Amino acid sequence: xxxxxxxxxxxxxxxxxxxxxxxxxxxxxxxxxxxxxxxxxxxxxxxxxxxxxxxxxxxxxxxxxxxxxxxxxxxxxxxxxxxxxxxxxxxxxxxxxxxxxxxxxxxxxxxxxxxxxxxxxxxxxxxxxxxxxxxxxxxxxxxxxxxxxxxxxxxxxxxxxxxxxxxxxxxxxxxxxxxxxxxxxxxxxxxxxxxxxxxxxxxxxxxxxxxxxxxxxxxxxxxxxxxxxxxxxxxxxxxxxxxxxxxxxxxxxxxxxxxxxxxxxxxxxxxxxxxxxx
Ligand code: DGL
Numbered sequence: 001x002x003x004x005x006x007x008x009x010x011x012x013x014x015x016x017x018x019x020x021x022x023x024x025x026x027x028x029x030x031x032x033x034x035x036x037x038x039x040x041x042x043x044x045x046x047x048x049x050x051x052x053x054x055x056x057x058x059x060x061x062x063x064x065x066x067x068x069x070x071x072x073x074x075x076x077x078x079x080x081x082x083x084x085x086x087x088x089x090x091x092x093x094x095x096x097x098x099x100x101x102x103x104x105x106x107x108x109x110x111x112x113x114x115x116x117x118x119x120x121x122x123x124x125x126x127x128x129x130x131x132x133x134x135x136x137x138x139x140x141x142x143x144x145x146x147x148x149x150x151x152x153x154x155x156x157x158x159x160x161x162x163x164x165x166x167x168x169x170x171x172x173x174x175x176x177x178x179x180x181x182x183x184x185x186x187x188x189x190x191x192x193x194x195x196x197x198x199x200x201x202x203x204x205x206x207x208x209x210x211x212x213x214x215x216x217x218x219x220x221x222x223x224x225x226x227x228x229x230x231x232x233x234x235x236x237x238x239x240x241x242x243x244x245x246x247x248x249x250x251x252x253x254x255x256x257x258x259x260x261x262x263x264x265x266x267x268x269x270x271x272x273x274x275x276x277x278x
Pocket of ligand 1: 013014015017018043044045046047075076077078079120123151186187188189
């Protein structure tokens with residue numbers, strides 16, 4: 001385990017969606033350096049089996065370890081649901097995912113004790129959100145809905161498009177009939193649809209963003225392990241390009257373009273990685 005407080009946090013996802021988690025880490029833990037890996041060559045994970053996602057996740061953790069990271073955030077909901085338990089025990093490094101923090105906050109938020117979860121097919125099938133919620137509060141009922149079209153629509157940039165609105169209306173109609181008061185946006189891309197989802201579900205339903213909750217969980221974890229970077233970011237000589245490093249397994253230009261639409265600063269270069277070699 002790396003015990004260098006100045007070491008970066010490793011963050012990974014199946015592609016670009018995990019940048020919504022990076023954005024929250026940048027905002028809420030501004031001292032921390034980040035190494036991000038997006039598996040753009042093998043995305044989507046949301047329709048793949050546990051074995052495949054586990055194999056990919058192991059390779060990525062091994063890659064991030066070569067960057068001397070002090071902790072790892074599995075920014076992908078699908079990988080968190082399918083692979084976190086195993087990689088947490090296999091590697092000697094603190095690893096957190098996005099599902100647990102999202103489930104925990106939703107449990108604290110619901111008053112009617114009726115929660116909706118939207119996510120990829122594999123995350124919904126894993127049943128992890130309902131399992132974690134019921135472990136904390138057995139009297140809560142959880143309703144899941146896979147929304148596979150959201151990922152390509154977001155990547156197309158159609159976050160405010162009438163077509164996406166119509167797709168969301170159809171996906172969510174069943175959940176809205178269940179009288180939920182809390183909705184977990186259980187996929188990396190969905191926080192980018194927040195205002196559209198707000199329009200569809202109305203004002204009375206609380207939208208839970210696991211990306212934000214994960215940044216708070218990471219803050220607590222680093223504090224507990226005494227691994228917080230003590231150097232205030234304004235004292236650093238480092239430029240953002242040194243502090244935040246991005247790697248992907250394909251399409252680095254497309255990756256950069258998406259990153260620049262999500263992150264609060266311009267990323268200039270993303271490095272290509274042959275992830276199969278790890
Ligand atoms: N990152 C994935 C997730 O949060 C969405 C994209 C994919 O299917 O790989 O579940």
